[in-house]
Amino acid sequence: MSMSVPALAAPTHPPRQQRAIDWGRVVRTLVAAATAGLFILPILWWALASVKPTQEILSVPPKLFGFEPTLNWYRVVLGNADPTQFNVEATGSVGRGSGGGTFFSIPYLRDSAIVGVGSTVLVLALALPAAYAMSRFALRWRKDLAFWILTQRMMPPVVAAFPLFFLFQQLRWIDAYHGLILVHAAMNVPLAVLLLMSFFDEVPRDLDDAAMVDGATRFGAFRNSLSLVRGGIVATAVLAFIFSWNEFLLSLVLTTGVVRTVPVASSTFTTAFATEWGYLAALGIASMVPIFIFILVVQRHLVRGLTLGAVK
């Protein structure tokens, strides 16, 4: 923290000196790299575990080198190879997790992706207009509405899961994508609305008024302001997707295995006999790669938006 203090309020691009090296920037970059490295360590350990033979995974001290790397875990998890041909003597695995699931995880990744993308799109489609309206219209009950929306995230899943199960049973929505998508959307809409509202609040109202004086409709003004809250939209989308991707209890209770998301599948990799570390690690890393790429791609929108001066 103390290292970064001198730069607390520095603009994104400090004026670059022609020849002299900007040592402050070097130090800050090193601190940022070290912090990222520290946070990423458990994942590196996990990635290492996903290419280690069983007997090496839990060895102490953890081996960075000197083991025979194997892609067998990935062959089973992503390639549907027969697990018994590789590891039966090492893990005692019969190729099935608890709850009748196989270790072949492409279907789980597919289900998680459908639910995650579907609920994220729904969250944005509903939350953007709502957040805009709460920011722009003169609502007398804006504060109460905002708080009510927040309260919709307060019910613990531990007691919400069963009533929802009964409800979904009546509706025949068990194992239905749209059921999970709606539940995950309802779970994430409160954060999305309130977060986006804060971002819309930062954009001056005059812009909308000016646009509408120029003949734009209210919807046109709304669409114009979207590009000004890009950073907020990206942050919201990433969060909504991650929350859906990670959600465990509701996905477990509202499915029977026909649809099975990654967290639910992961839990079946711990059988009564053993935890299948290799498969668990391989699935964990495999499910992380697409999201990492997604974040890398979208975060260029997380740059400083247009400044006020540029808009006027």
Place this chain on the structure above:
Amino acid sequence: MTNADRVAALEGRADSYPAREQLQARGGRRLLSSDRAWVWLLPVVLLLLAIGIYPFLYNIWNSFREFNPMTGRIEPVGLENWQRLVSEIVEPAGRVRGALWTTAVYVVSALAVEFALGLGIAVLLNSGVWLAGLWQALLILPMVVPPTVAAVMFKVLENPDYGAFSYYLQQIGIADKVEPLLGGTGKYALQAVLIPDIWQWTPFFVLILLAGLKAIPSEPLEASQVDGASAWQTFWHVTLPMLRPMIAVAVLFRLVDLLKVFDYIFVLTSGGPGTRTEVISFYAYQRSFTTIEWGYGSVLGLLIFVLALVVANLFVRVFKVAW
């Protein structure tokens, strides 16, 4: 205005919006008025009601019933469950009382560390470092691990015998095998549970606060610097106040989620040793699913809801959240 017009307005077919001229004729102020706000808000409200209201009402109803193992049926018990809640709060050794205390310690520690770290990292990443996007994408990754899986990872990492994390802590002399993070007497059990929480949710603050920092217009910052304010003064008097709305949302949601924290405790300690790490939602789970006291579980679930309501309301008032 007909419903078709409203749909047209929402779907952006603005040109086919016949009432437009008429509305504009009445002046631009008409468009700013709130009378059509419900069109924009209705979908969200409907979704939240559709998914939220049934579990809520069900738990209220269920709190006046209890599963009877003798008859195998759920029977009405009147206020019994609520009386039990009161007695478990009032008695000095009451389990709810203990769980509430543990929850308070857990929530305050996690929130303080995650917010401070998250703000620090967000400011650092916004201060013009090279490859900021890469560090940021890497820093978000811990959030991508499902909490149940993260808890399993840390259960291995913190294992005193074969855990890599414990091994390195022992090597640098912070931990030893007599008082390990996990197991042993459980002296550090709460810290052991907090570590994965902090690891996963510091990035939550980084993501939101960094997006907030980027959304701050540069003029006030530049003006402040031109006026000769130090970097620290600019941060404290210009940046932080402008970041306030995002800080409020991030803290409020993390607060509400922390009050429901369950996964890490379930996997790492199961509330133990004894009830040392038993937070309120884990106790609710125990009553609902281990001892099959569904009615009392509903009472505890509603307690969490009310608790979140009170704490969030307090936060909104004390920090004057400008909604």
